[in-house]
Amino acid sequence: MKKVIGLTGGIASGKSTIVDFLISKGYAVIDADKVVHELQQPGGKLNEMIRREFGSDYFDGQGRLLRKKLGQLVFSDEASRQKLGSLQNGVIREELYLRKAHEIDQLPENGVLFMDIPLLIEQDYDGFDEVWLIAVSPDEQIHRIVERDHLTVQEAKDRINAQMPFEQKKKKATHVIDSSGTIQETQEFVEKLLALLY
C-alpha cells in the first residue's frame, strides 16, 4: 500500500535537513516552503496577489518578492501575518493537494511520499498515514535561527511565537523526532522510523 507521511516541526527544528536525508535515500518529498516560494515568484499564482495587498515596496526591479522584507513585517505584526494568511492559505492548500495527488500517482506500489509542511498541524492539513513531528527546544531554535539566518534574538522569538507550541502539536503527531542531538543521531532515528514503515 502507498503511504503519505507528513513531516512537520517548528522553525529551524531540522525539517529541511531531514528532507535532504530522505531525498538522498530516494524518497519522494513535497517541500511546502519551496512550493510557496515558487508560487510567490513572478508568474506564480501568489505574486500579483501579494503586490496588490502589500504594495510594490516588497518586490525588486525584476518583480521578485523580497521575502526577507515581508517576513520582517509579518513576524513582527500579527495583523499583517493574518492578512498574508487569508491571502495565501487557500492557494497554498490547493497547490499542495494537487501536487500530492500527482506524486501519489507516480509512486510505485508500497511507495512512500513525504510532505514537509511547517504549518501542518496549525492549519489542520489531513490525509496522512503518519505525522512525524520534530522536537527542538525554543532555546535551541533561537540559537539556530540566529546562527543560520543572522536574525536578532527578538526576531527569532517573534518567529517562534507565531507558531503553535510543541506540547500542543504533540497531540496530533504519530511519531516525535528529537533533533537536539547531532544531525547524524537524528538521521539514525529517522532510519529506524523508515524501517518501521515496511
Ligand SMILES: CC(C)(COP(=O)(O)OP(=O)(O)OC[C@H]1O[C@@H](n2cnc3c(N)ncnc32)[C@H](O)[C@@H]1O)[C@@H](O)C(=O)NCCC(=O)NCCS
Ligand atoms: C513570510 C514569508 C514571505 C517569509 O519568507 P522567508 O523566506 O523569510 O521564510 P520561509 O518561507 O523560508 O519560511 C521559514 C519558516 O518560517 C515559518 N513560517 C513561515 N510562514 C509562517 C507563518 N505564516 N506562521 C508561522 N510560521 C511561519 C516556517 O517554519 C517556515 O519553515 C514566507 O514564509 C511566507 O509567505 N509565509 C507564509 C506562507 C506559509 O504559510 N508558509 C508555510 C508553508 S505551510
Ligand SMILES: Nc1ncnc2c1ncn2[C@@H]1O[C@H](COP(=O)(O)OP(=O)(O)OP(=O)(O)O)[C@@H](O)[C@H]1O
Ligand atoms: N540534530 C539536528 N537535526 C537537524 N538539524 C540540525 C540538527 N542539529 C543542528 N541542526 C541545524 O539546525 C538548523 C536548522 O535546520 P533546518 O534548516 O533543516 O530547519 P528547518 O526546520 O527546515 O527550518 P525552517 O523552519 O526555517 O525552514 C540547520 O543549520 C541544521 O544544520
